[in-house]
Amino acid sequence: MNTLDLVILVTVFFGIIQGLFRGLVKELTSFAVIIVGIYGAKLLSPLIAKMLESVASFSPQMAHPLAFLFSFILLAIAMFLLAQLFEKTLSIIQLGGLNKFLGAIVGGLKFLLVLSVLLNVFDAMDERFHLINKATKEESLTYSLVLKAGPELWKEVKDKQSINEQNTHQQNKIVPRQNK
Numbered sequence: 415m416n417t418l419d420l421v422i423l424v425t426v427f428f429g430i431i432q433g434l435f436r437g438l439v440k441e442l443t444s445f446a447v448i449i450v451g452i453y454g455a456k457l458l459s460p461l462i463a464k465m466l467e468s469v470a471s472f473s474p475q476m477a478h479p480l481a482f483l484f485s486f487i488l489l490a491i492a493m494f495l496l497a498q499l500f501e502k503t504l505s506i507i508q509l510g511g512l513n514k515f516l517g518a519i520v521g522g523l524k525f526l527l528v529l530s531v532l533l534n535v536f537d538a539m540d541e542r543f544h545l546i547n548k549a550t551k552e553e554s555l556t557y558s559l560v561l562k563a564g565p566e567l568w569k570e571v572k573d574k575q576s577i578n579e580q581n582t583h584q585q586n587k588i589v590p591r592q593n594k
Contacts, residue, residue: 418546418554426525433521437513439504441520443497447490455485530564537561 433441462481466472472480504513540546551557 415555416550416553418550419556422529422554422556422560425529426522429525430518430522433524434514434518436517436521437501437510438516438520439497439501439513441517441524443493445524447493450493451486451489454489455482458485458489526560526563527567530560530562530567533557533561534564 436444459478459481462485463474463477466477466481467474501510501513504510536545
């Protein structure tokens with residue numbers, strides 16, 4: 415085990431500890447806020463921008479970015495409030511411990527995925543700048559595993575998406591009736 419392994423393990427361990435303290439609900443919410451917030455803000459911001467332009471006399475150049483930011487923040491607050499309500503419900507029905515345990519797993523996996531993306535970017539840059547010795551990477555027990563995690567997950571998601579699209583396409587086919 416070398417320094418590179420220690421950096422990777424400490425980072426993932428930090429994610430596990432953070433997930434343990436935050437719990438599954440907050441871990442999933444923090445991830446969902448990014449996806450739902452951006453998508454929702456993209457849908458809501460044109461309506462809010464029109465309101466800002468007419469009510470507050472903002473120029474379109476000013477109204478659209480402000481509307482996107484306002485929509486994102488509004489959606490994030492709503493999602494976090496729902497998450498708190500759900501978390502309270504879990505505590506009431508005595509599932510708080512399970513929430514924390516699953517949060518640790520999701521937190522570790524989330525940090526592992528982020529680390530994989532960062533290492534892939536770093537690895538591409540390192541081919542040109544040679545920041546880390548090649549022998550250090552080869553001796554590392556975790557570097558190649560973490561490097562592969564993100565691309566493998568992406569491949570699985572794309573494969574599942576392709577299968578779902580094929581199934582949907584087959585279900586939507588119109589089958590001609592045969593007269594007997």
